[in-house]
Amino acid sequence: MDILNAIVLLLNFVVVPAAAYGAQLALGALGVTLIYGILRFSNFAHGDTMAFGTAMVILVTWGLQAMGISLGPLPTALLALPFGIALTSIFVLGTDRVVYRFYRKKRSEPIILVMASVGVMFVMNGLTRMLPGIGVNEVRFDDGARFLFSVQEFKAWTGLTEGLSLRVSQALTLIVTALCCWALFRFLNRSREGKAMRAYSDNEDLALLSGIDPERVVRLTWIIATALAVTAGTLYGLDKSFKAFNYFQILLPIFAAAIVGGLGNPLGAVAGGFIVAFSEVAITYPWKKVANYLGFEPDGLLQLLSTEYKFAVSFVILIVVLLFRPTGLFRGKSV
Amino acid sequence: MAQTSTERPFLSATDMRGGYGKADILNGCTLTVEKGQIAVIVGPNGAGKSTAMKAVFGMLNLREGAVLLDGQDITALTPQERVHKGMGFVPQTHNIFPTMTVEENLEMGAFIRTDDCRATMEQVYHLFPAVADKRRQNAGELSGGQRQQVAVGRALMTRPSLLMLDEPTAGVSPIVMDELFDRIIEVARTGISILMVEQNARQALEIADIGYVLVQGANAYTDTGPALLADPEVRRTFLGG
Numbered sequence: 001m002d003i004l005n006a007i008v009l010l011l012n013f014v015v016v017p018a019a020a021y022g023a024q025l026a027l028g029a030l031g032v033t034l035i036y037g038i039l040r041f042s043n044f045a046h047g048d049t050m051a052f053g054t055a056m057v058i059l060v061t062w063g064l065q066a067m068g069i070s071l072g073p074l075p076t077a078l079l080a081l082p083f084g085i086a087l088t089s090i091f092v093l094g095t096d097r098v099v100y101r102f103y104r105k106k107r108s109e110p111i112i113l114v115m116a117s118v119g120v121m122f123v124m125n126g127l128t129r130m131l132p133g134i135g136v137n138e139v140r141f142d143d144g145a146r147f148l149f150s151v152q153e154f155k156a157w158t159g160l161t162e163g164l165s166l167r168v169s170q171a172l173t174l175i176v177t178a179l180c181c182w183a184l185f186r187f188l189n190r191s192r193e194g195k196a197m198r199a200y201s202d203n204e205d206l207a208l209l210s211g212i213d214p215e216r217v218v219r220l221t222w223i224i225a226t227a228l229a230v231t232a233g234t235l236y237g238l239d240k241s242f243k244a245f246n247y248f249q250i251l252l253p254i255f256a257a258a259i260v261g262g263l264g265n266p267l268g269a270v271a272g273g274f275i276v277a278f279s280e281v282a283i284t285y286p287w288k289k290v291a292n293y294l295g296f297e298p299d300g301l302l303q304l305l306s307t308e309y310k311f312a313v314s315f316v317i318l319i320v321v322l323l324f325r326p327t328g329l330f331r332g333k334s335v
Numbered sequence: 336m337a338q339t340s341t342e343r344p345f346l347s348a349t350d351m352r353g354g355y356g357k358a359d360i361l362n363g364c365t366l367t368v369e370k371g372q373i374a375v376i377v378g379p380n381g382a383g384k385s386t387a388m389k390a391v392f393g394m395l396n397l398r399e400g401a402v403l404l405d406g407q408d409i410t411a412l413t414p415q416e417r418v419h420k421g422m423g424f425v426p427q428t429h430n431i432f433p434t435m436t437v438e439e440n441l442e443m444g445a446f447i448r449t450d451d452c453r454a455t456m457e458q459v460y461h462l463f464p465a466v467a468d469k470r471r472q473n474a475g476e477l478s479g480g481q482r483q484q485v486a487v488g489r490a491l492m493t494r495p496s497l498l499m500l501d502e503p504t505a506g507v508s509p510i511v512m513d514e515l516f517d518r519i520i521e522v523a524r525t526g527i528s529i530l531m532v533e534q535n536a537r538q539a540l541e542i543a544d545i546g547y548v549l550v551q552g553a554n555a556y557t558d559t560g561p562a563l564l565a566d567p568e569v570r571r572t573f574l575g576g
Contacts, residue, residue: 192446195435199443202432209426210489211418211447 001160006293008162012151018281019274020170020239023177026273027232028250029257030184030266031225037201037264038221039100041113046229047251048124049092051244053230054237055134057084058141062133065143073145073168077234084234089226095120096222104218121248128244139242142169169238180231181270184224188266193220201264249311253280256314260321262328271329280313343406345370345528346497348391351400359398360386362552366530368497368545373519373529375560377536377573378549384532385427385501387549391530392424392499393417404497419447423495427502430486433475437466440474440485444492452492459488462518480511484518491522498522500531504538516542537574540564548573 028050035043043049060080070076099116129135147153148171151163188194200207200217208214233247240246257276261268287302305312321328344367354360360383368374376384389395391402393414401410409420418424432440441459445452460467463484469477474485483503490498500519504512512535520542523529533539540546543560548569556569563569 195439195442196446198435199432199439199446202434203429206426206430206432206489207443209414209418209424210443211415212443 002293002295005160005162006290008154008158008160008164009290009293012162012164014278014281014285016164016166016170018278020173020235021281022274022277023173024232024236024239024273025250025253025257025277026270027177027180027228027235028254029261029269029273030181031228031232032254032258033261033264033266033269034197034221034225034228036258038197038217039104039113041110041117042255042263043225044114044117044251045095045121045124046225046254047247047249048121048128048244049088049226050229050233050236050250051242051247052091052124052128053084053088053226054233054242054247055128055131055244056087057081057230057234058134058139058237058242059131060084060087061141071144074172075142075144075169075238077141077238078172081231081234085227085230088230089223091124092222092226093219096218125244125248134242134244136244139237141242142238144168167239169235173235173239176231176235180228184228184266187224197221252311252318253277253314256318256321260317260328262330265328265330268328268330276314276317279317280310283313284310344368345372346391346402346404346530348387348402349400351387351390351397351402353390353395353397353399354386355395360552361390361395361397361400363400363554364390364549364552365554366391366547368528368530370496370528371523371526372544373523373531373542374545374547375539375543376530376532376547376549377539378547378555379573382549383552384549386552388499388501388530388532392422418493418495421493421496423490423493423498425483425486425490425498425500425503427505431474431482431489434473436471437474437477437485437488438470440489441492444489447493455492455494459491462491462521463488480507480515483507483511483515487515487518487522491527495527497528497530500529502532502534504533504535512538537564 028046032043032046035041057077057080060083061077064076064080069079071079099120100113103113103116145168148166148168151165154165155163188198196207196212197217197220199210200212200214236250253276257272258269259272260275261270261272283304284307285303288298288300291298291302346366346368348366351361351364352359364383364387366374366376366387376387378384386395390397393412397410401408403409404420404422407420409417412420414424432443435443441456442452445455460470466477466481466484466488469481474482477485487500487503504515507515516538519529519531531539540560540563546558546560546563547554548556548563556563556566558566
């Protein structure tokens with residue numbers, strides 16, 4: 001019984017939250033890795049693309065709610081998501097046209113594009129904070145049902161001391177991420193356009209010789225990366241809450257995930273997302289209660305790091321990977 | 336060149352002058368290839384062999400000279416446009432998509448084609464049985480010789496009328512080299528003209544219908560392959576006796 005309690009405790013406080021968080025990081029890291037593979041720079045504006053996109057989704061959600069439209073038990077934001085993606089894509093394609101294309105035509109060094117993306121990041125951040133009703137506030141926009149099943153319900157079913165809950169937002173995150181990954185990998189491996197993207201990522205000059213239009217590939221990459229970013233941001237906001245600054249901070253674990261998996265390698269980005277999330281949650285979780293169930297009597301909380309320092313985990317992972325395996329676990333491009 | 340001849344060469348690149356910067360690398364270089372012929376460019380290091388081929392393919396701005404393919408002036412076209420006109424180019428290095436399968440490499444070669452390319456793919460597999468067995472494997476995992484075969488196969492996917500090869504045997508073993516030359520002869524027999532730059536001059540001239548010896552960006556000797564091999568002057572200066 002104690003073993004079961006320990007397992008349930010672990011599921012409730014480590015496995016389920018880390019899986020949902022990992023899925024959100026994975027979607028974000030997929031966008032970063034695609035842009036790195038095709039446009040050959042680390043896009044620092046990715047976090048704020050997520051923030052801007054989520055803000056758009058929130059505005060559309062409010063509009064839909066005002067019109068009395070909802071999805072029943074599912075959050076209305078899901079209905080607003082396609083609109084958010086479309087609006088953000090237009091904005092991002094605009095930044096490519098105004099900022100990045102100039103440096104691409106000049107064949108500038110990647111670091112120049114990175115710095116340009118820092119500028120874009122600040123602009124997007126400022127714009128997001130100017131949006132009506134969003135600003136610097138913490139916004140909750142999850143409506144519909146809250147739990148698939150709650151702790152109380154779980155305890156009633158099983159009779160265990162410990163309970164397990166699964167929130168709608170968590171389940172939704174896992175399902176939507178699985179669907180996105182499936183669709184993306186199918187697109188990259190089966191479709192003509194997807195293969196053209198991979199070819200361009202592999203060998204730009206040869207892709208050009210083969211008649212692949214680079215501007216088309218670049219546009220498609222921006223749209224896909226934006227769609228993934230806005231989806232990730234919306235799921236993260238539904239799961240926790242929306243605050244523009246948190247999306248700037250989440251950039252670090254997202255980059256850690258992309259680099260752990262191997263920059264430019266989509267499969268690696270997904271794996272990296274879960275590795276970073278599970279490390280972060282496991283290291284900041286107090287293991288005392290689990291140890292108690294397993295028959296140990298520890299003195300302390302068995303918490304390796306307080307939650308305020310969770311970003312240190314991403315930093316350490318980044319440094320270790322860059323020192324010992326710069327191409328990442330799945331052999332992407334070296335940074 | 337014999338412009339008055341009724342038999343017009345399939346490719347004629349005449350009096351090419353130009354380079355990458357201020358100094359010219361090509362100083363009046365002329366290359367012609369007849370239909371289904373194998374033309375080989377040889378010469379000492381820095382003679383402008385690869386540059387001459389790149390000029391034919393439009394990767395270099397010519398200050399003077401003209402490139403005609405099947406009688407059509409293509410001097411002003413970009414490399415991509417020349418691919419549409421029937422040129423196929425195999426660069427010396429970075430000539431495959433390493434993380435894509437052999438089959439996908441061939442598919443990408445046929446990217447500009449709107450019709451069904453499976454028949455051409457089967458022809459390529461027939462030509463290179465060694466890579467046909469590895470069609471589901473990533474091209475980057477193949478041996479050097481097999482990679483070259485994939486690279487040539489990729490260029491053949493557009494069904495070019497002129498195939499240009501930049502040192503196809505660089506870095507492969509002598510056995511693989513012989514095999515590759517045999518395949519190139521086979522390609523030429525299907526009516527495709529071949530223009531090739533080669534470091535292994537002696538072996539390449541053996542299969543050449545016409546050989547160009549370039550020195551300092553200009554034609555030094557031009558003759559059939561066997562004739563060049565027999566020429567004591569060419570032997571002494573370029574083939575090491």
